[in-house]
Amino acid sequence: MSTLTESFATAGALVIQADPQLLGIVALSLKVSLTAVFLASCLGLPIGAAVAVGRFPGRRSLTVILNGLMGLPPVVVGLLVYLLLSRAGPLGAMGLLFTPTAMVIAQVVLITPIIAALSRQIVADAWREYEEQLRSLGASTPRAAFTLLLDTRFSLSTAVLAGLGRAVAEVGAVMIVGGNIDGVTRVMTTTIALETSKGDLPLALALGFILISIVLILNALAHAVREWAVRRYG
Amino acid sequence: MDLIRRSVVISAAAFALTLASPLTQAADRFITVSSTTSTEQSGLFKHLLPVFEAKTGIQVRVVALGTGQALDMARRGDADVVFVHDKAAEEKFIGEGFGVKRQEVMYNDFILVGPKSDPAKVAGGKDITEALKTIQTAQAPFVSRGDKSGTHAAELRLWKVAGIDLDAVKGPWYRDTGSGMGPALNTAASMNAYILADRGTWLSFKNRGDLTVAVEGDKRLFNQYGVILVNPEKHPHVKKVDGQAFIDWVVSAEGQKAIADYKIDGQQLFFPNAAK
Amino acid sequence: MADALLALESLRFDAGGRTLIDSVSARILAGRRTVILGPNGAGKSVLMRLMHGLIEPTAGRVAWADCTTPVQAMVFQRPVMLRRSVLDNLIYALSLAGVTHVERTTRALDVLHRVGLAHLASRPARVLSGGEQQRVALARAWVLRPQVLFLDEPTASLDPGSSAEVERLIGVIAAEGCSIVMVTHNLGQARRLADDILFVADGRITEHTPVADFFAAPRSAQAEHYIRGELSWT
Numbered sequence: 001m002s003t004l005t006e007s008f009a010t011a012g013a014l015v016i017q018a019d020p021q022l023l024g025i026v027a028l029s030l031k032v033s034l035t036a037v038f039l040a041s042c043l044g045l046p047i048g049a050a051v052a053v054g055r056f057p058g059r060r061s062l063t064v065i066l067n068g069l070m071g072l073p074p075v076v077v078g079l080l081v082y083l084l085l086s087r088a089g090p091l092g093a094m095g096l097l098f099t100p101t102a103m104v105i106a107q108v109v110l111i112t113p114i115i116a117a118l119s120r121q122i123v124a125d126a127w128r129e130y131e132e133q134l135r136s137l138g139a140s141t142p143r144a145a146f147t148l149l150l151d152t153r154f155s156l157s158t159a160v161l162a163g164l165g166r167a168v169a170e171v172g173a174v175m176i177v178g179g180n181i182d183g184v185t186r187v188m189t190t191t192i193a194l195e196t197s198k199g200d201l202p203l204a205l206a207l208g209f210i211l212i213s214i215v216l217i218l219n220a221l222a223h224a225v226r227e228w229a230v231r232r233y234g
Numbered sequence: 235m236d237l238i239r240r241s242v243v244i245s246a247a248a249f250a251l252t253l254a255s256p257l258t259q260a261a262d263r264f265i266t267v268s269s270t271t272s273t274e275q276s277g278l279f280k281h282l283l284p285v286f287e288a289k290t291g292i293q294v295r296v297v298a299l300g301t302g303q304a305l306d307m308a309r310r311g312d313a314d315v316v317f318v319h320d321k322a323a324e325e326k327f328i329g330e331g332f333g334v335k336r337q338e339v340m341y342n343d344f345i346l347v348g349p350k351s352d353p354a355k356v357a358g359g360k361d362i363t364e365a366l367k368t369i370q371t372a373q374a375p376f377v378s379r380g381d382k383s384g385t386h387a388a389e390l391r392l393w394k395v396a397g398i399d400l401d402a403v404k405g406p407w408y409r410d411t412g413s414g415m416g417p418a419l420n421t422a423a424s425m426n427a428y429i430l431a432d433r434g435t436w437l438s439f440k441n442r443g444d445l446t447v448a449v450e451g452d453k454r455l456f457n458q459y460g461v462i463l464v465n466p467e468k469h470p471h472v473k474k475v476d477g478q479a480f481i482d483w484v485v486s487a488e489g490q491k492a493i494a495d496y497k498i499d500g501q502q503l504f505f506p507n508a509a510k
Numbered sequence: 511m512a513d514a515l516l517a518l519e520s521l522r523f524d525a526g527g528r529t530l531i532d533s534v535s536a537r538i539l540a541g542r543r544t545v546i547l548g549p550n551g552a553g554k555s556v557l558m559r560l561m562h563g564l565i566e567p568t569a570g571r572v573a574w575a576d577c578t579t580p581v582q583a584m585v586f587q588r589p590v591m592l593r594r595s596v597l598d599n600l601i602y603a604l605s606l607a608g609v610t611h612v613e614r615t616t617r618a619l620d621v622l623h624r625v626g627l628a629h630l631a632s633r634p635a636r637v638l639s640g641g642e643q644q645r646v647a648l649a650r651a652w653v654l655r656p657q658v659l660f661l662d663e664p665t666a667s668l669d670p671g672s673s674a675e676v677e678r679l680i681g682v683i684a685a686e687g688c689s690i691v692m693v694t695h696n697l698g699q700a701r702r703l704a705d706d707i708l709f710v711a712d713g714r715i716t717e718h719t720p721v722a723d724f725f726a727a728p729r730s731a732q733a734e735h736y737i738r739g740e741l742s743w744t
Contacts, residue, residue, distance in 0.1 A: 086310050086311075086312050087310055087311030087312050087469060087471065088310035088311055088312075092311070093471075095471075097312055098266060098295065098297060098312070179295075179297035179298075180297070180298070181295045181296060181297060182279070182280065182296065184293075184295050194275075196416070196417075196420070197271070197275065197413075197414055197415075197416030197417045197420070198275050198416045198435075198438065198439065198440065199416055199419060199420060199423075199439040199440040199441030199442070200440045200441070201440070201441055
């Protein structure tokens with residue numbers, strides 16, 4: 001218990017002092033994960049909508065695969081991306097290993113299936129309501145998919161948030177492809193892992209509290225936006 | 235239309251913002267050094283590297299893994315310089331053609347750490363092999379790193395010198411965790427077990443539990459660090475000029491002094507011994 | 511004698527192992543208001559969807575008189591509003607129809623005026639009442655300047671006031687020359703609006719007669735039974 005109270009106090013002190021190193025780590029965590037979520041949404045939302053609305057052979061298998069890929073272990077994704085970006089690997093010449101870009105790539109691979117699978121479900125449910133009317137108006141399948149993405153935008157924010165939560169919280173992928181380099185690729189989760197292995201548990205916990213708080217704040221903001229939107233748009 | 239236009243504008247703005255704030259500060263000059271977790275966790279690099287960077291403008295990016303992994307990473311060409319502590323593995327690395335030359339940099343020592351209750355009654359001893367024999371006979375819990383690290387290699391060597399065939403006598407008392415120094419110490423602390431650790435990590439380790447130093451000072455606990463430039467003939471992209479600059483500095487009088495100046499609670503962790 | 515609008519030639523539709531429409535042939539006349547009546551499960555909605563092209567027949571064909579398919583629109587029992595303003599709902603339909611940007615807003619506002627909803631143009635469509643939403647759906651269909659308007663029980667979910675308003679608008683649209691094909695259970699409504707009655711039972715058309723004839727002297731026992739049964743509820 002004393003570790004917990006000590007951690008609370010440490011967390012508070014770190015935040016109040018606005019320790020520049022901590023701020024740098026938090027900023028990098030957010031930059032990496034937000035960029036990854038943005039790119040993963042650009043990929044995952046159209047894929048989800050296409051699978052929800054499209055009629056093609058293997059659609060059901062693809063749905064099952066997408067749902068399964070939601071459970072991709074981050075450390076496995078990290079390993080695969082590492083092998084891709086290593087100098088000994090196919091994309092080695094790009095020199096991306098141990099950079100934040102590599103971390104973004106790994107997280108995009110990790111989160112795109114989550115956003116795709118969840119948006120597929122949301123769009124499929126809406127499709128049941130909208131299909132006849134959209135077909136009657138002459139919407140092509142791609143146009144209908146796009147219209148549904150727009151119409152379900154507030155529910156889709158839940159899918160995107162789920163992806164963000166996963167990205168910000170994972171350590172396996174960013175550790176392997178980023179290398180946890182001080183000042184370059186060190187993010188909140190890898191710092192927590194490092195401090196834990198150094199035996200500085202109170203500091204690790206304190207950082208953990210800060211990480212949780214950030215995630216909670218992001219979720220609260222998104223919730224507020226959704227509430228406003230429902231009242232405004234119905 | 236208005237809705238679509240708004241969505242496009244917001245997405246474009248988000249994308250532009252993301253691209254505009256660069257993920258890395260433009261560090262034009264940097265080298266990648268693969269080193270060990272124990273060295274990193276001792277805090278040495280945080281103390282040492284800023285001096286080098288200020289002098290040369292070269293940023294040193296350290297990726298900390300176990301010695302085995304650090305050398306493997308260099309074999310793949312993902313590092314410019316290796317900075318590890320396992321002479322046999324380092325010489326093999328050079329023998330395979332992946333390294334140019336091995337230079338000694340500094341040493342620290344290993345210590346045998348164990349519970350204050352000292353179930354195997356080895357505390358205060360000066361002979362590490364005797365201590366290990368006693369621990370094995372008593373089947374006292376012992377945590378091993380088991381991760382191809384320099385520390386792990388040293389541990390295995392000491393068992394051999396003590397005349398013990400580990401495979402024959404392994405049992406529940408010998409816990410192979412496959413982890414770095416810090417996590418292994420965490421495990422030993424919670425299990426009240428003996429463990430071979432490097433003094434650097436031990437001095438900065440904060441979760442000691444009931445552990446304390448049991449055996450130290452034996453010459454065979456000597457832990458030598460070497461630095462090697464990755465062979466540009468094997469990996470042409472290696473930054474040989476800047477990498478060599480780092481090696482030259484670390485073995486220079488200035489670098490050696492910086493190493494000696496690194497202390498925790500007044501205790502020096504590493505002892506520079508580069509060839510003059 | 512009015513021209514033929516479309517011919518149903520030996521239409522057949524099977525689904526789920528059952529034959530829902532069984533060898534239906536008929537000629538729907540242009541410029542007329544055709545109301546489809548029949549007991550539940552008779553296949554009225556399926557028949558209308560076959561005519562509109564929302565589903566493909568298993569056998570037979572739907573042959574439009576002018577060879578090219580005319581501009582059609584459909585209003586469903588429950589209005590499907592897009593999550594945007596009333597005006598944008600109409601503009602969406604017009605964009606699907608290929609109408610130019612400039613023309614879209616003018617035409618949409620014009621039609622909204624005619625249905626008496628111009629004051630709600632910028633309101634989110636989903637916050638409107640059921641009656642208002644159905645009028646928006648009707649406006650959205652009307653703005654396309656359809657030659658045929660299909661309606662599937664358009665007032666079934668509405669209160670009497672809104673129902674009356676919707677019926678009035680259907681009359682206005684029909685007066686401009688648009689052919690009307692409507693399914694309803696409301697016999698009073700059928701009597702008010704129809705020129706011709708199409709009576710469907712067990713997947714077959716059993717009667718296709720002018721409205722007065724149908725109610726005065728139904729030719730089949732089923733139709734008579736239906737009229738008497740329904741009348742006891744109106």
